[in-house]
Amino acid sequence: MLDWQLLTQVIPKWLEVSRKEASFGKVATYIPGLAAAPQHTLGISVIGITGEEIHAGDCGFMFTLQSISKVFSLLLALIDAGENRVFEKVGMEPTGDDFNSILKLELVDPGKPFNPFINAGAIMMASLIGGNTPEEKSNRLLRFTRRLAGDESLTWNESVYESERKTAHRNRSLAYFLKDNGVLLDDVEDTLEVYFRQCAIEVNAKQLARMGMILVNDGKHPTTGEQLIPRRYIQITKTFMVTCGMYNGSGEFAIQVGLPAKSGVSGGILALIPGQAGLSVIGPSLETKGNSIAGLHLLKTLSHNLQLSMF
Amino acid sequence: MLDWQLLTQVIPKWLEVSRKEASFGKVATYIPGLAAAPQHTLGISVIGITGEEIHAGDCGFMFTLQSISKVFSLLLALIDAGENRVFEKVGMEPTGDDFNSILKLELVDPGKPFNPFINAGAIMMASLIGGNTPEEKSNRLLRFTRRLAGDESLTWNESVYESERKTAHRNRSLAYFLKDNGVLLDDVEDTLEVYFRQCAIEVNAKQLARMGMILVNDGKHPTTGEQLIPRRYIQITKTFMVTCGMYNGSGEFAIQVGLPAKSGVSGGILALIPGQAGLSVIGPSLETKGNSIAGLHLLKTLSHNLQLSMF
């Protein structure tokens, strides 16, 4: 079990060592909202299911969820559409390819995305969230994340949303491909609006770690005990976090760190320490596969020293 | 040289034999404007550069150019943007793949279409046609085809255009992919409008054979001698008609027929008999690769009996 007292002392030190790694990565620049993030930002929050908390570094730095939102849209799609419907629309297999590869869509008959964490799969999940309009769906997902974060102030970064919407040609290409294959039934632009909005939800490491803690706690509210998410859906989601949570670096992450996790291009990583705590790091400088370079270093340090791997 | 007197007698007989092949193919059904074409329609027109003409079967049947328009948009892009600019945007290699494959775009760095006759390449050519607006470009291409057909009545089939625009998810996917790669610089919807309009230009076999005759005549008007298209651009276009004119059946067509040709999903085929005549067949029933099944049969019969192969 985690020794919280020890952790309170060592984590800030480890964080400063990992922060140096940021020099070897690059901040995403395709939209201004991401490009503005300082390269050496690094923060971590760990929140235990029995109430312990550790926060170090820039854990108040606000960042957009980006691909981390795929965890929550998958959960909500499972809740709203059910397991069968979800797996009519996406597969269960990891790919080893780039997160936004069209190649894989073509090689698999009939164009069904490999899993819910590649962009094409996440676009499908956005279409399965309950609601009659993009606004309803987006608001529903926002409320869901607010409940998990225990913070009603969570909202979208409008400027990031607008930038994404304007420049997301690759995602549009993917969505029209899904539409052409008859996998996506909804309107393309409507579905993309939901997808871009979910990517633009803004959090800090503290809020995100709290969301992770609920997942670790089997979907139950830590004090009221209310079941916010069915256990089975958390199990499915955690499995995908292990097999495809870190883009085409997921296999390496499973070996080097061994925790369910999901990263985003903003430099955030959500990780789960089974049975114990939710964890979040933010470090905008990315390695070549799109994961936070200093964040990865810090997670490896933690996993190695504390024997956190589930394997 | 073609024996026109003999041809006048035998072509109608050969046509009736080929017409039976239509039973083994299928009319395209993805839009109503194509699905309505009678399966056993078959017409042929041959127009010599010295004025001879042969017309048989349903040569007055009106059909939209569809992919045959790629011949004329390539020519106009060469005229308007020049050879260098054209080959900055598309390659020169045949592919062996489906006409609308995204796969090939991903395997080739940096997402430049393989050639101007696959859909992605043709979309790029549409963007290179001169004009400041989609309307100007579309009108410019229409006038170009009218001049080649020697017929000012040529125009778009508006209902086919509208249907294409609404259902062309795959082409939208391709265009956004090109946009994402930085190959397509223009607005996606503007470019697609030009592309859909060119596909919707309506002709009959007589008009199309006349257009082909101008190409065979090295781009010169047959009576005035005016050079409508530079010789070099015709040479380039004829080469692509040999290497990639019949989708992923181009290699087989080169061996079985051996003429520069371009087919469309409406069942039309434009073929060139070098030094002698332009030729067009229309037969809406398609084989699995998207070419007119009866049209192919008729062209094989002609090539075999008259020794027309250029090889």
Place this chain on the structure above:
Amino acid sequence: MLDWQLLTQVIPKWLEVSRKEASFGKVATYIPGLAAAPQHTLGISVIGITGEEIHAGDCGFMFTLQSISKVFSLLLALIDAGENRVFEKVGMEPTGDDFNSILKLELVDPGKPFNPFINAGAIMMASLIGGNTPEEKSNRLLRFTRRLAGDESLTWNESVYESERKTAHRNRSLAYFLKDNGVLLDDVEDTLEVYFRQCAIEVNAKQLARMGMILVNDGKHPTTGEQLIPRRYIQITKTFMVTCGMYNGSGEFAIQVGLPAKSGVSGGILALIPGQAGLSVIGPSLETKGNSIAGLHLLKTLSHNLQLSMF
């Protein structure tokens, strides 16, 4: 924790239910040694790290390890060549593709196999086992499996080995591809001999479950406490068993069963119940991805009813 008394009663019943599934699969037929296996054979063995054992059905049926041997060749390659050398030669990523796909080798620069459990990766691992000749390497691996099984009688099925060697054109193709890329440095036929021999090691479910139990016991002999395999190498291997152990059905297996596992075309499956027991099923009738169809059904039943998923 497993209720062994209860299990002793329910497992034989569950096994008979699962046995019926064998009708919906097919026994591998590419070599006589596999084709001879009775379709409805089904056996299971579970061996706990504290000595409990359950055996039901055809758990004495002898079968060849086939791809299950990849678990042991990876472990031995790690022991003999070290972690760094192993990951110079194979990647860590799952693929979603067929187990013997050449495609993936070409798309990844420079032809390094994606992971040690696809055939190309396993061939590389065979080349890393210590020894100067194929005989030395093969004997070394055999002794390793004997020690894990606690049974000196384990040996190769010579007739299966001979058949594999003669018909394994796809594996030869993969090996020459690796040789051409400069990834495989040893002689191709020498390396394949080691690989074919490891596939032909013959076991029954009891012996294989015992091998799995050692892995679950962190590589330690259950009574002497001797460390047969370093803990770190077991961790690496278990991770690959989760992400790529069941061919291109690994993702689905992780969600439906949630245990580290490895299957083979003979119908065997080795599975690990972390912290508790090694488990093996044998059922030669395969589903389309190459896994035992009745074996999968039985594992799903166990996981579902006993809540065995690690996720």
Place this chain on the structure above:
Amino acid sequence: MLDWQLLTQVIPKWLEVSRKEASFGKVATYIPGLAAAPQHTLGISVIGITGEEIHAGDCGFMFTLQSISKVFSLLLALIDAGENRVFEKVGMEPTGDDFNSILKLELVDPGKPFNPFINAGAIMMASLIGGNTPEEKSNRLLRFTRRLAGDESLTWNESVYESERKTAHRNRSLAYFLKDNGVLLDDVEDTLEVYFRQCAIEVNAKQLARMGMILVNDGKHPTTGEQLIPRRYIQITKTFMVTCGMYNGSGEFAIQVGLPAKSGVSGGILALIPGQAGLSVIGPSLETKGNSIAGLHLLKTLSHNLQLSMF
């Protein structure tokens, strides 16, 4: 028609200009027999069907046919096995991919090579040549090339043959892949022996141009009129020379030069001037696609100045 008197004067000048291009390419180095060729070697021979001859530069330099031999093995396979049998084993489509790509074999069901000029296709053609042993087949092909060259001295370069045999891992990989798919029925090593021997036939530009002249002369001996090759088989072969003769630079060559041609990694190119002459250039320095860089330059110069394109 070619002005032979003029050509005799200008070709030596053009050759010296093209020779300078050799500096920008690289001689193939994968076997010693090729690596030894002087980079700036450049020779050309043109032989007309009515007896005219022009030779300039290093036209006596001996080089191995390499991929140029695919022209002759295709012709002999057509003669020995017939058109139907040949096209049961290879397709007719160009690919746009590398000459030895395995990728294309996997994407096409059921592993039939795209055309007879990619390596996999040429290996299939070697298996169709008449004869009961590799020796018989190899000797049969050698005699065929001797008859076309009108020179009984043609033979294999044994040292090049031996080197190829030892290092051709990629070709072995391709052949085993074909064997696995059930396309190649013969023994792999036997078939490769025929293939490696055909690649090792040694010629100079004069002999090769003479071979080309027979093809241009519709397969007839220029003085005796004997039909050495049926006209139909020459037509098929010429078509492939246009669509796939220059590796994945075939499309560009068709546009820039416009002649049926086939190149080899030794730096040789065989080209046909329809109705007039056989032509051969040798220049061992290669561009990135594997074609003679100075040879390409010289052919472009000739085609441009003499308007030789068939398009």
